[in-house]
Amino acid sequence: MRWCADAFACTALLALAPAAGAQVTPVFTAPLVQPAFPSAPEPVREPLTPQEMVRWFESACVATQGQAGAAIDWALSNGFEPVDPMRGSTDSLLDGKPGTVLSAPGAGGRVMLAAAEAECTLWVEGEEGPPLRQALAAAVGTLTAKGAKARVEVDRNLERAGAWRGQVQWRYRAVGGSQDFGVAAVTTLANGPGTQVLRVSPLARAVEYAPDGLRLR
DSSP: OOTTOOHHHHHHHHHHSOOOOOOOOOOOSSOOOOOOOOOOOOOOOOOOOHHHHHHHHIIIIITTTTOHHHHHHHHHHTTOEEOOGGGSOHHHHTTTSSEEEEEOTTSTTOEEEEEETTEEEEEEEEEOHHHHHHHHHHHHHHHHHTTOEEEEEEEEEEEETTEEEEEEEEEEEOTTOOOOEEEEEEEESSSSOEEEEEEEEEOOOOOEEOTTSOEEO
16 A cells, blocks of 8 residues: 555645654575465455544544653553554654654554654544544544634635645644644545545644733733
């Protein structure tokens, strides 16, 4: 699978963010002959839903406020598997930053979690954009109903190379938190499979003003 083939999908979220094993050789000199047992069939899994993928994103990235260590711990305890960094696609998923890429369970390599320095991204390949964006908006709405603060700061559609994509970013602050984070998405607008990106990254504190024009601290 070739990840991040769409350069616009990879760079669009960066515009939203703030200016913020050597291989072991076997020692066997002759092949080992193993008894021939029929392999157990893989369990049939229901197709992933947008809500399930957004729940992964919410738990791994939003709830941890993008902290790589916490995101990785959550992912490993929920069936995600680390991707071999020698595979070649991890650098692009991490935007060249040091970090870890993990593959989601039951997704056939189509959903990857990239945890880097205070930045957490869920990459989704081969899914439709509109349902995923709607599921994310619903999740943010549920969080605000529980006391979190969120407001849309970016919401626009852009066309590149004949394809339309939607960009949205909420300025988000968790209940009891003091740090603002960008909860962002770049998703295709057409009802067809494509590359979708969800990301959490820290934001500088917004400047707010009182009704009399004085700057609030």
